Amino acid sequence: MDSEKKISPAVINRLPRYYRYLGDLLESDITRISSKELSAKMNITASQIRQDLNNFGGFGQQGYGYNVEYLYNEIKKILGLDRLYNMIVIGGGNIGQALVNYTNFEKRGFVIKAVFDINPRLIGMTIRGVEVYDIDQMEEYVKNNPVDVAILTLPRSQAVKVANDLAKWGVKGMWNFSHVDLQVPDDVLVENVHLTDSLMTLLYKINEMYYSGEDMHEHQLKDGLPVKPVQENEEL
Amino acid sequence: MDSEKKISPAVINRLPRYYRYLGDLLESDITRISSKELSAKMNITASQIRQDLNNFGGFGQQGYGYNVEYLYNEIKKILGLDRLYNMIVIGGGNIGQALVNYTNFEKRGFVIKAVFDINPRLIGMTIRGVEVYDIDQMEEYVKNNPVDVAILTLPRSQAVKVANDLAKWGVKGMWNFSHVDLQVPDDVLVENVHLTDSLMTLLYKINEMYYSGEDMHEHQLKDGLPVKPVQENEEL
Numbered sequence: 190m191d192s193e194k195k196i197s198p199a200v201i202n203r204l205p206r207y208y209r210y211l212g213d214l215l216e217s218d219i220t221r222i223s224s225k226e227l228s229a230k231m232n233i234t235a236s237q238i239r240q241d242l243n244n245f246g247g248f249g250q251q252g253y254g255y256n257v258e259y260l261y262n263e264i265k266k267i268l269g270l271d272r273l274y275n276m277i278v279i280g281g282g283n284i285g286q287a288l289v290n291y292t293n294f295e296k297r298g299f300v301i302k303a304v305f306d307i308n309p310r311l312i313g314m315t316i317r318g319v320e321v322y323d324i325d326q327m328e329e330y331v332k333n334n335p336v337d338v339a340i341l342t343l344p345r346s347q348a349v350k351v352a353n354d355l356a357k358w359g360v361k362g363m364w365n366f367s368h369v370d371l372q373v374p375d376d377v378l379v380e381n382v383h384l385t386d387s388l389m390t391l392l393y394k395i396n397e398m399y400y401s402g403e404d405m406h407e408h409q410l411k412d413g414l415p416v417k418p419v420q421e422n423e424e425l
Numbered sequence: 426m427d428s429e430k431k432i433s434p435a436v437i438n439r440l441p442r443y444y445r446y447l448g449d450l451l452e453s454d455i456t457r458i459s460s461k462e463l464s465a466k467m468n469i470t471a472s473q474i475r476q477d478l479n480n481f482g483g484f485g486q487q488g489y490g491y492n493v494e495y496l497y498n499e500i501k502k503i504l505g506l507d508r509l510y511n512m513i514v515i516g517g518g519n520i521g522q523a524l525v526n527y528t529n530f531e532k533r534g535f536v537i538k539a540v541f542d543i544n545p546r547l548i549g550m551t552i553r554g555v556e557v558y559d560i561d562q563m564e565e566y567v568k569n570n571p572v573d574v575a576i577l578t579l580p581r582s583q584a585v586k587v588a589n590d591l592a593k594w595g596v597k598g599m600w601n602f603s604h605v606d607l608q609v610p611d612d613v614l615v616e617n618v619h620l621t622d623s624l625m626t627l628l629y630k631i632n633e634m635y636y637s638g639e640d641m642h643e644h645q646l647k648d649g650l651p652v653k654p655v656q657e658n659e660e661l
Contacts, residue, residue, distance in 0.1 A: 201629055205622035209604065232606070268625050269632030283523035290519045299624060337631060338624075362631045364624060368445065370468070378634065380627040382620065386441035388535060388574075388600060389504050391616040393437055395573060395598045396505030398614065 196244050203241060204268055206231065211261040223254035273298045275335050276364075279351055280343030281306035281314075281321050284366050288340060289316040301340070303330060324351075331358045338362040345369035352377075432480050439477060440504055442467065447497040459490035509534045511571050512600075515587055516579030517542035517550075517557050520602050524576060525552040537576070539566060560587075567594045574598040581605035588613075 210231055214222060224242075228235040242255070245263055265271055276294075278285045281304045288294070289301050304321040306312060311321045322330065330336075339360045341348050348367030355363070356373045363379045365371055368386075371379055446467055450458060460478075464471040478491070481499055501507055512530075514521045517540045524530070525537050540557040542548060547557045558566065566572075575596045577584050584603030591599070592609045599615045601607055604622075607615055 202626055204629065205619070205625040206606075208625070209622070268629045269636065270625065270628070274628060283526045287519035287523040293621070294624075297621070299628075338627065361635060362627055364627055370442075376634070378627060378630045380623050380630075382618065382623055383441070384618065385529070385533075386445070387616050387618055388530075389441040389444070389506065390438055391574065391598055391600055391614060392506070392510060392535075393440065393504045394614045394616075398612070399597060400505065 200241050200244055203233075204264055207241070208261065208264045208268060208270075211257055211264065214257045215261055220257055221254045222257055227255070270298060273300055274337040276301050276338040276340055277327075277330070277336055278304040278319075278340045278342060279306075279324070279327070279355075280341065280367070281308065281311045281316070282342060285340070285342035286316055288342070289319050292317075299338075302334065302336075305330075306343075328354070328358060331355065331360060336360050338364055340364045340366065341371075342366045436477050436480055439469075440500055443477070444497065444500045444504060444506075447493055447500065450493045451497055456493055457490045458493055463491070506534060509536055510573040512537045512574040512576055513563075513566070513572055514540045514555075514576045514578060515542075515560070515563070515591075516577065516603070517544065517547045517552070518578060521576070521578035522552055524578070525555050528553075535574075538570065538572075541566075542579075564590070564594060567591065567596060572596050574600055576600045576602065577607075578602045 210227065224235040224238045227233075227238055231238070233241075242260070245267060276299060278289060278301055285304060285306075289304060294301065301319055304311075304316060304319055305324045305327045306321055307324050312323045314321045336359075339352075339355050339362070341352060341363060343351060345367045348365070348369050349371060352363055352365070352371040352373055356377045361377055363371060363373065363377060365379055365381045366384070368383055370381070373379060446463065460471040460474045463469075463474055467474070469477075478496070481503060512535060514525060514537055517525075521540060521542075525540060530537065537555055540547075540552060540555055541560045541563045542557055543560050548559045550557045572595075575588075575591050575598070577588060577599060579587060581604045584601070584605050585607060588599055588601070588607040588609055592613045597613055599607060599609065599613060601615055601617045602620070604619055606617070609615060
């Protein structure tokens with residue numbers, strides 16, 4: 190990777206998608222593709238594609254297109270997917286267990302090594318071979334084992350404190366499913382997956398397109414059930 | 426809701442976050458807040474907050490601040506959270522089950538009514554009271570029951586076809602966890618949760634900040650295990 194060049198966050202966010210499409214092409218034994226063909230598939234303009242991929246040294250050739258395998262491998266290297274990552278899950282609930290059970294992570298090199306929880310019914314169990322430890326053992330674990338990413342799937346009331354502790358103990362990457370914004374130092378990198386926010390955004394768009402003329406209250410009464418108050422005591 | 430005014434997508438994407446923070450304030454019995462105080466909590470500039478909230482008629486008053494409850498309820502209405510939404514899950518695997526088990530959705534009015542799968546071991550089961558049906562029954566179900574949102578948590582190889590079918594049968598909202606971009610008509614609204622893309626973005630940033638000088642290959646060898654090839658046959 191050319192460490193001199195600063196790539197914009199927008200391009201970085203598009204890289205996994207390029208990587209996914211190029212992987213699909215490889216699987217279909219397609220060896221070359223023009224920016225125009227890729228544009229039609231990805232619904233990005235061809236000039237945007239050329240501009241994005243030029244960031245990495247311009248692998249395209251006029252009248253020949255991109256070498257799919259080469260580009261795939263370059264993006265793989267740029268994304269850092271040519272090594273293994275050690276991850277831990279904090280919170281062995283629904284989402285935490287689903288992530289541990291997702292075998293494709295491991296195949297990609299994203300290895301979940303341990304789960305931590307406070308629930309005595311979970312502690313000592315294994316999920317697909319991954320042990321669930323008492324959260325009290327987390328400090329010792331983190332200080333004695335390499336941890337690239339902590340996956341936070343714990344109740345929001347505890348997530349901020351746990352993230353701060355992990356940062357203090359040297360964890361530099363947090364993949365945050367807890368429905369709260371973390372307050373961690375700038376040298377700690379966070380990606381949020383706030384599922385409820387994502388769903389609300391979708392519902393807003395549905396409402397705007399399909400119900401903006403209707404009386405919302407009537408709509409609710411029509412459905413018959415009152416909406417119960419929410420207790421925010423889980424992840425998501 | 427003022428249906429005349431077009432609110433920018435950036436503001437819409439921030440609304441769930443405002444809603445979350447205002448809900449937290451309400452729970453802490455805080456009745457008024459200035460844009461400055463909210464700014465400090467949310468890590469958005471005060472002028473951005475005033476600009477965002479002005480979209481909804483300017484609930485703030487100079488020297489008084491925002492009425493938290495009023496603003497919370499207005500945003501709730503704007504987001505369409507004052508009604509119930511009927512949702513179905515297509516794909517009863519790890520993520521699908523985790524979403525059905527997440528009770529806070531129902532408390533918020535996001536009600537999962539049915540799960541569809543092709544796996545005979547799952548069909549006929551119930552997950553937290555929600556029945557798993559054969560995917561062959563989906564067409565009949567969708568045509569005879571109100572469905573606001575289809576949650577797609579099925580293998581990517583099937584997601585595109587299923588989404589097209591659902592769109593044809595009148596489903597207007599898709600919350601897409603399948604690791605593929607859907608190709609649906611413009612009147613169908615899609616929110617993607619591509620978890621693997623999100624994790625890759627995080628790993629890129631970690632690499633860029635912490636490993637950009639290192640030889641990646643050596644790093645991999647040091648870890649000792651070869652990275653297995655990925656078979657893309659699951660959701661995420």
